[in-house]
Amino acid sequence: MTMAPTHGIATAEDISYWRSEFPIVESCTYLVSHSLGAMPRRTSVYLQQFADQWSSRGVRAWHEGWWEIGRETGNILAPILGVEKNTISMHQNVTVAQGIVGSCFTFDGPRRNIVMSSLEFPSNHYLYEGFRRYGAEIVYVPSADAIRLDTDRFIEAIDERTALVPLSFVLFKSAFITDVKAVIDRAHRVGARVVVDAYQGAGTVPMDLAAWNADFAVGGSVKWLCGGPGAGYLYVRPDLARALKPALVGWAAHESPFEFATGEIRYAGSPERFQSGTPNVPSLFSARAGYEIVASIGVPAIRRRSLQLTRRLIDGAQAAGFRLNTPTDDRERGGSVVIDVSARNLRTDEGQRVADELIRRNVIVDYRPGAGIRMAPHFYNTEEEIDHAIATLSEIAAASV
Numbered sequence: 001m002t003m004a005p006t007h008g009i010a011t012a013e014d015i016s017y018w019r020s021e022f023p024i025v026e027s028c029t030y031l032v033s034h035s036l037g038a039m040p041r042r043t044s045v046y047l048q049q050f051a052d053q054w055s056s057r058g059v060r061a062w063h064e065g066w067w068e069i070g071r072e073t074g075n076i077l078a079p080i081l082g083v084e085k086n087t088i089s090m091h092q093n094v095t096v097a098q099g100i101v102g103s104c105f106t107f108d109g110p111r112r113n114i115v116m117s118s119l120e121f122p123s124n125h126y127l128y129e130g131f132r133r134y135g136a137e138i139v140y141v142p143s144a145d146a147i148r149l150d151t152d153r154f155i156e157a158i159d160e161r162t163a164l165v166p167l168s169f170v171l172f173k174s175a176f177i178t179d180v181k182a183v184i185d186r187a188h189r190v191g192a193r194v195v196v197d198a199y200q201g202a203g204t205v206p207m208d209l210a211a212w213n214a215d216f217a218v219g220g221s222v223k224w225l226c227g228g229p230g231a232g233y234l235y236v237r238p239d240l241a242r243a244l245k246p247a248l249v250g251w252a253a254h255e256s257p258f259e260f261a262t263g264e265i266r267y268a269g270s271p272e273r274f275q276s277g278t279p280n281v282p283s284l285f286s287a288r289a290g291y292e293i294v295a296s297i298g299v300p301a302i303r304r305r306s307l308q309l310t311r312r313l314i315d316g317a318q319a320a321g322f323r324l325n326t327p328t329d330d331r332e333r334g335g336s337v338v339i340d341v342s343a344r345n346l347r348t349d350e351g352q353r354v355a356d357e358l359i360r361r362n363v364i365v366d367y368r369p370g371a372g373i374r375m376a377p378h379f380y381n382t383e384e385e386i387d388h389a390i391a392t393l394s395e396i397a398a399a400s401v
């Protein structure tokens with residue numbers, strides 16, 4: 001049996017080892033890790049462990065690891081995000097995590113603005129729009145090209161009236177990498193807080209959230225972390241965490257939850273004070289394998305490999321005559337490439353049909369309206385798969401003319 005590489009992915013042998021850890025790559029060309037990362041083989045082992053514990057230990061399992069599993073899971077994730085251990089709480093998804101952040105603030109004084117890019121993931125808009133009923137004003141900053149965040153324009157919108165700035169590190173539609181550090185610096189100069197949505201970066205683009213002085217970060221495990229659904233995370237900067245009192249809390253956030261004291265909560269320390277109710281135990285078992293693998297390879301090594309593959313994808317797509325709705329400069333691009341089929345005599349709205357046909361031919365990708373066909377290689381993909389995807393896309397386009 002081949003041994004797991006001790007660090008990084010440097011050789012073809014390492015890649016074939018990691019491929020053998022992800023069964024789905026044997027049956028299709030899996031290029032959709034920006035949406036649902038492939039399931040690691042050892043996820044089945046961890047899920048079986050959960051079932052065995054529930055089955056054999058019953059309620060005793062809570063005090064044999066289940067109660068602490070959120071903090072432990074967050075600790076595996078911490079180096080991937082570039083934060084200290086014991087600073088992450090686990091939640092169902094990004095919406096819930098952002099809801100908890102929003103519930104730490106009031107929006108009825110002069111500092112009531114929430115500044116967001118028009119290119120944010122829709123949930124972030126939907127959630128904060130709901131805060132208008134508590135007095136929040138939402139300030140949307142438009143994008144000139146629907147690909148990039150204009151940092152100067154964005155920063156100008158942040159002032160003394162700004163309470164919160166939710167900002168994606170990598171934009172979901174175009175894979176553009178935003179200048180999170182510049183935004184945090186500006187926000188802190190005027191007393192505002194930044195919530196980094198790390199989802200599209202975590203596990204494929206290195207992040208140093210503590211060094212950037214991020215106030216909050218949220219994300220989930222479904223994509224590049226290969227952790228499956230139901231394991232969202234919330235990082236809160238430790239000095240800030242101690243002072244915050246989220247309104248969206250439950251008994252798991254109490255300093256002595258098993259006292260079952262009624263009335264006003266006495267907050268636990270961090271990160272548990274951001275907890276809601278019963279932890280999402282099976283999802284946290286499922287998330288572990290992906291986190292362990294990503295942490296053991298290391299995000300810088302994953303990034304180097306990702307750039308080799310996305311560069312090949314871009315060159316191939318451009319040579320075949322497709323237009324890209326993604327930055328071509330490596331420094332500006334996260335892990336996915338967005339291909340607009342309209343340049344090949346297809347109407348833009350035919351992107352969904354072309355994506356469906358790619359999937360029918362076993363090249364697994366997705367399509368986002370207003371963006372295009374998204375393809376996302378991860379550390380388990382090969383050059384041959386990239387070439388096959390472009391060749392298949394070209395065949396479909398040629399047949400459609």
Ligand SMILES: Cc1ncc(COP(=O)(O)O)c(C=O)c1O
Pocket residue numbers: 092093094095096121123168170171172197199200219220232
């Ligand atoms: C940047 C970003 N934020 C948030 C979400 C949604 O997260 P959740 O479903 O965990 O609320 C996504 C999902 O695609 C995303 O890409």
